[in-house]
Amino acid sequence: MSQKILLNSKEVNIILHRLACQLIENHNDFSNTALIGLQPRGKYLAQRLAKILKDDYNINNLNYGDLDITFFRDDFRRGDKPLEANKTNIDFIVEDKNVVFVDDVLYTGRSIRAALTAIQSFGRPKHIELLTLIDRRFSRHLPIQPDYRGRQVDAINKEKVIVNWKENEGEDTVYLINK
Numbered sequence: 001m002s003q004k005i006l007l008n009s010k011e012v013n014i015i016l017h018r019l020a021c022q023l024i025e026n027h028n029d030f031s032n033t034a035l036i037g038l039q040p041r042g043k044y045l046a047q048r049l050a051k052i053l054k055d056d057y058n059i060n061n062l063n064y065g066d067l068d069i070t071f072f073r074d075d076f077r078r079g080d081k082p083l084e085a086n087k088t089n090i091d092f093i094v095e096d097k098n099v100v101f102v103d104d105v106l107y108t109g110r111s112i113r114a115a116l117t118a119i120q121s122f123g124r125p126k127h128i129e130l131l132t133l134i135d136r137r138f139s140r141h142l143p144i145q146p147d148y149r150g151r152q153v154d155a156i157n158k159e160k161v162i163v164n165w166k167e168n169e170g171e172d173t174v175y176l177i178n179k
């Protein structure tokens, strides 16, 4: 297996601040916005963005949630081993909110398709956007594109993008590995 670094921690930090600013441009004071991290890996990115918005831009009243999509996946019954679900934590009204889904990698788009179904249990958002740190180009199975992207990456099918976060893996780094 070979691996190469696509983004180091300094580059991740710059991108996170840029994404936070792009969110502010479109969502102003976030009063009618909800930032929703997709479990499990999108949560780290969403929490980091929420922290930047709070600490650097005084956005204190952000509606923040985590959404688990396990039971809404189209491959839910296909795997050999049982899937492990994570927690959904949405303690605000989603009805009529401007929702921003946050995930670390966008590849086929199937996770986001599942998230679009999962969120319906919480109401009818006014509008849903997608923010992703890594957008793997030319690999979509569905007509789903990000509204905010950190970095676009070209990778072939046998390669995988791995996003590590300092809260979980000790450092912010994005790798491309050749399986």
Ligand SMILES: O=P(O)(O)OC[C@H]1O[C@H](OP(=O)(O)OP(=O)(O)O)[C@H](O)[C@@H]1O
Pocket: 038, 039, 040, 041, 042, 103, 104, 105, 106, 107, 108, 109, 110, 111, 112
């Ligand atoms: O666009 P897609 O093809 O759906 O791929 C994107 C998803 O892939 C990764 O999760 P993965 O399914 O590898 O597993 P994990 O969520 O358990 O980390 C990543 O965190 C995204 O959620």
Ligand SMILES: O=c1cc[nH]c(=O)[nH]1
Pocket: 105, 106, 107, 136, 159, 160, 161, 162, 163
């Ligand atoms: O490269 C990829 C593809 C899907 N999910 C990931 O986390 N990385």
